[in-house]
Amino acid sequence: MTALAPPKVPDLAPAPAPEVRRSSYPSAWLAGGSLGAVVLLALMPEIISQGGLVVLLNFFILLTMATMWNLLAGYAGMVSIGQQAFVGLGGYSVVVLAVNGLNPLASIPLAAVIPALVALPISYLVFRLRGGYFAIATWVVADTAELVISSVTALGGGTGHPVPGLGSLSPRTFGDVTYWLSLGVAVLALAVTYGLLRSRLGLVLAAVRDDEVGARSAGARVMQARRIVFVVAALGCGAAGALLAVSQLQVQPGSIFSVQWAAEMIFVTMIGGMGTIEGPILGTVLFFVLQQNLASQGAWYLVILGSVAVVVAIWAPKGIWGFVSSRLKFQLFPVGYLLGGRGSTGRRR
Amino acid sequence: MAPLLELNHVTKRFGQVVVARDVSFTIEDGAAVGIVGPNGAGKTTLFGVMSGDLRADSGQVRLAGRDVTRLDAAERTRLGIGRTYQVPRPFSGMTVFENLLVAAQQGGERRGAASHSLAASALERARLSERANLRAGQLGLLDRKRLELARALATRPRVLLLDEVAGGLTEPEVREVVGIVRETLAEGVAVVWIEHVVRALLASVERLMCLADGAVIGDGEPREVLSSAAVREVYLGSEAAFEAAS
Numbered sequence: 378m379t380a381l382a383p384p385k386v387p388d389l390a391p392a393p394a395p396e397v398r399r400s401s402y403p404s405a406w407l408a409g410g411s412l413g414a415v416v417l418l419a420l421m422p423e424i425i426s427q428g429g430l431v432v433l434l435n436f437f438i439l440l441t442m443a444t445m446w447n448l449l450a451g452y453a454g455m456v457s458i459g460q461q462a463f464v465g466l467g468g469y470s471v472v473v474l475a476v477n478g479l480n481p482l483a484s485i486p487l488a489a490v491i492p493a494l495v496a497l498p499i500s501y502l503v504f505r506l507r508g509g510y511f512a513i514a515t516w517v518v519a520d521t522a523e524l525v526i527s528s529v530t531a532l533g534g535g536t537g538h539p540v541p542g543l544g545s546l547s548p549r550t551f552g553d554v555t556y557w558l559s560l561g562v563a564v565l566a567l568a569v570t571y572g573l574l575r576s577r578l579g580l581v582l583a584a585v586r587d588d589e590v591g592a593r594s595a596g597a598r599v600m601q602a603r604r605i606v607f608v609v610a611a612l613g614c615g616a617a618g619a620l621l622a623v624s625q626l627q628v629q630p631g632s633i634f635s636v637q638w639a640a641e642m643i644f645v646t647m648i649g650g651m652g653t654i655e656g657p658i659l660g661t662v663l664f665f666v667l668q669q670n671l672a673s674q675g676a677w678y679l680v681i682l683g684s685v686a687v688v689v690a691i692w693a694p695k696g697i698w699g700f701v702s703s704r705l706k707f708q709l710f711p712v713g714y715l716l717g718g719r720g721s722t723g724r725r726r
Numbered sequence: 727m728a729p730l731l732e733l734n735h736v737t738k739r740f741g742q743v744v745v746a747r748d749v750s751f752t753i754e755d756g757a758a759v760g761i762v763g764p765n766g767a768g769k770t771t772l773f774g775v776m777s778g779d780l781r782a783d784s785g786q787v788r789l790a791g792r793d794v795t796r797l798d799a800a801e802r803t804r805l806g807i808g809r810t811y812q813v814p815r816p817f818s819g820m821t822v823f824e825n826l827l828v829a830a831q832q833g834g835e836r837r838g839a840a841s842h843s844l845a846a847s848a849l850e851r852a853r854l855s856e857r858a859n860l861r862a863g864q865l866g867l868l869d870r871k872r873l874e875l876a877r878a879l880a881t882r883p884r885v886l887l888l889d890e891v892a893g894g895l896t897e898p899e900v901r902e903v904v905g906i907v908r909e910t911l912a913e914g915v916a917v918v919w920i921e922h923v924v925r926a927l928l929a930s931v932e933r934l935m936c937l938a939d940g941a942v943i944g945d946g947e948p949r950e951v952l953s954s955a956a957v958r959e960v961y962l963g964s965e966a967a968f969e970a971a972s
């Protein structure tokens with residue numbers, strides 16, 4: 378890029394590297410707490426029933442999807458309603474790989490990479506549109522993906538396809554292993570998201586959120602930043618889809634490409650708090666608590682779900698976590714920078 | 727050697743309104759140039775064309791001989807065109823230091839500790855050290871203007887485009903901004919400064935351009951430009967320019 382231009386003027390005044398802090402102690406304690414929580418969750422197969430494990434497995438799958446949607450919409454401003462495209466492609470990738478002899482459990486990482494690779498060219502298509510048009514475009518992409526996949530007879534067409542190669546495992550082992558995989562994927566999704574937000578890319582996303590023109594003028598390559606996020610979100614949703622396929626032992630285009638996934642990830646993120654790492658976690662917990670206790674109530678379940686959404690939208694537009702953290706002035710996952718030895722200690726991000 | 731910044735026959739329209747009419751000029755390396763002109767003359771628009779925020783309808787922008795007309799604002803910043811905005815555009819939710827860090831890492835293309843010290847030196851240059859950890863949204867007007875300047879400086883510009891960084895400030899505050907600009911010039915950075923506060927320009931620049939209705943109607947030694955017939959005509963009825971020039 379700079380080949381033609383002569384070197385820039387050197388840095389202003391030769392300043393010594395300042396002391397810059399990234400984190401604070403309360404959060405360090407809570408990071409320890411989250412580690413403890415992960416260890417406890419990893420021990421769950423020893424504690425609860427197989428049925429309970431399946432509930433938790435689905436919890437982690439939704440948490441992964443919501444975390445990815447939050448990264449897309451909450452941090453990079455891309456409101457997608459078509460993430461089910463990548464969920465479905467992840468699920469079908471497991472089938473294709475398994476049919477070709479790969480162990481489905483071992484194939485999950487590869488099955489997640491395939492949707493991410495597909496997302497790259499798709500980004501060039503949908504990034505031409507903004508706002509509502511972008512959202513619609515992603516939905517069209519998802520519907521197209523479903524149509525294409527369900528027209529492939531080798532993949533079972535509209536009726537779907539079983540995931541072969543899982544028969545040799547005992548039900549107990551299968552339940553435990555799929556549970557651990559889903560926990561691992563969710564933890565990874567959260568860790569990658571947190572890592573991205575603390576990186577230079579995260580700083581760019583925060584700047585773009587505040588003022589896109591200003592960010593470009595500061596040298597930020599906004600399109601590139603969005604593209605990275607879009608691909609990462611496809612990777613995460615692909616992993617979630619792969620887990621769905623493995624845990625359900627089959628894929629069916631109508632359900633794995635269902636817009637229901639988009640609806641759930643959006644609901645959970647909005648309720649918990651968009652643009653915070655904590656939000657989707659809280660939202661997914663609430664969603665599962667409601668679902669476990671009320672799903673038998675039929676229509677009432679949906680009424681209550683809708684009411685929760687309305688109440689949060691009106692009284693806590695930044696979600697439950699936004700409501701809590703703005704009062705406590707506290708964050709579990711700080712991403713900000715603090716310059717040492719200078720002035721006041723403003724609010725941390 | 728090619729001039730640092732070069733505009734060749736730039737024309738810019740908004741709908742039917744022509745805001746830049748076939749504008750051509752060059753800025754030499756390390757130059758200090760002021761731009762004056764009545765409201766709506768097209769000064770800010772010209773900055774937009776130079777910085778890449780706006781696309782010219784025709785004409786060319788060159789940086790050190792390289793055609794950058796088709797490059798977007800981020801790429802031009804990385805090549806060395808820094809700018810401030812007339813209405814400051816802080817990243818309000820981020821601290822002052824983080825605002826500068828974005829510029830140092832992206833426009834300035836510095837990483838890790840090098841980006842920290844680049845941001846810190848921009849902070850000091852703009853007299854913002856006391857505000858480092860304050861949220862940019864909490865800053866007053868003077869500090870917002872300082873932040874605009876600092877953020878542009880943190881991109882390591884070769885030419886700095888300042889759009890009314892002294893507008894709305896008190897006399898001592900204006901003097902302080904002049905000091906910052908002079909220090910920047912002393913480092914070899916070229917400065918192009920749009921300002922209605924002519925006193926500030928006269929204290930800093932060696933060349934003055936006057937823009938009216940999308941065209942350059944005066945260009946040269948500042949006091950000569952201000953006293954030329956064409957410029958007096960444009961400023962008829964407005965005292966500001968002349969009280970300062972005389």
Ligand SMILES: Nc1ncnc2c1ncn2[C@@H]1O[C@H](COP(=O)(O)OP(=O)(O)OP(=O)(O)O)[C@@H](O)[C@H]1O
Pocket residue numbers: 740745763764765766767768769770771772812
């Ligand atoms: N985005 C836009 N769309 C339409 N018209 C615009 C736009 N931006 C500027 N204009 C018009 O172009 C003309 C020049 O505007 P510009 O902001 O460049 O003037 P200026 O010389 O910077 O004025 P000022 O001294 O008030 O800042 C004005 O008439 C303005 O209304």
Ligand SMILES: [Mg+2]
Pocket residue numbers: 769770771812889
């Ligand atoms: Mg202007």
